[in-house]
Amino acid sequence: MPAANHLIERLPPHERGRLLALCEPVQLALGEVLCEAxxxxxxxxxxxxxxxxxVAPVDPHVGLEVGMVGREGMLGTPLLLxxxxxxxxxLVQGAGSSWRVEATAFLRELAASEGLRAPLLRYVYVLxxxxxxxxxxxxxxxIGQRLARWLLMSQDRADGDRLHVTHEFLAYMLGVRRVGITLAAGExxxxxxxxxHRGELSVLDRGGLEAAACGCYRSDRLAYRLNLE
Structure with missing residues (x-):
């Protein structure tokens, strides 16, 4: 598996090699829970x-998406703190590949490498x-602006213009009723x-979708560009 994670790619060569030596390639399955709150x-x-x-838990049956992690970042930031x-x-939203490292081994490497800690802590700020x-x-x-933002964030992290999502899943992620998603997606x-159609969504007009989204999408991109690029 190529080291196509942007955080890993931007590490100094020595630190990148040491970290990758600890990693194993895994496949993330759609709907898989990697960690519970x-x-x-x-x-x-x-x-x-x-x-x-x-996803931030609201009660045993309700949650709300508060962030998204793709090849630009990492899951496990509490360990950095x-x-x-x-x-x-x-919750895995898009199936695909990932590097995985055991927490104890990661902490040992983190303690030994200032070159590893500094960029990862900048990512904590971006998150x-x-x-x-x-x-x-x-x-x-x-809802319509928030849905457009969510679709753009997902497309940025997907390997194409097609996403597999249901109205129920979108309602769960955005913390709204299903009918609200139906109306917003229809518009x-x-x-x-x-x-x-039937859980398969294709982005047809990227520029138009960006215009339909709220300014939060651009703010997210700016925070990443200023601190990690």
């Missing part, structure tokens, strides 16, 4: 193809900015921005 982090993931939703437990549920943006987006922006489809 409150559970001890057993592994760190560096996606190279798939992508992961970070000296914490063992995750505050979110990590925090994404979560802050998600909180404001939930409160102030209409994006009428405008020729997407095609959606």
């Amino acid at each position: 409150g559970a001890t982090t057993g592994h760190v993931y560096f996606p190279t193809g798939g992508f992961i939703s970070l 000296g914490l063992a437990a995750s505050p979110v549920r990590a 925090m900015a994404q979560m802050v943006s998600a909180a404001g987006c939930l409160h102030y922006h209409p 994006l489809q009428r405008r020729g921005l997407i095609r959606y």
Whole structure:
């Protein structure tokens, strides 16, 4: 498997080689739960193809997506802050490949390498900015803009213009009723921005979808560019 994770690619060569020596390639299955909220982090993931939703639990049956991790980042950031437990549920949203390293081995390498710690801590800031943006987006922006933002974020991390999603899943991720997703997706489809049928969604007009999204999408991209590129 190629080391196509952007965080790993940007490490100094020596640190990159040491980290990859600890990693094993794994496949992320759609719908797989990699970590439950409150559970001890057993592994760190560096996606190279798939992508992961970070879901804040509201009650035993309801959650809300507050972040997304793809090949630009990593799952397991609490370990960088000296914490063992995750505050979110990590749910595979897009099947694909990833590097995986056992938490104890990762912590040993982290303690030994300043060259590893510095860029990963910058990523923690970018992820925090994404979560802050998600909180404001939930409160102030209409469903249609939020859905467009979510689709753009997913497409950025997917390997193409097609996504496998259901109305139920989108409603769960955005914290809204299913009927709200039906109306918002229908409007994006009428405008020729997407095609959606039986859980298969295709992005037809990327520029139009960006125009339909709230400014939070651009803020997320800017935070990444300023701190990690």
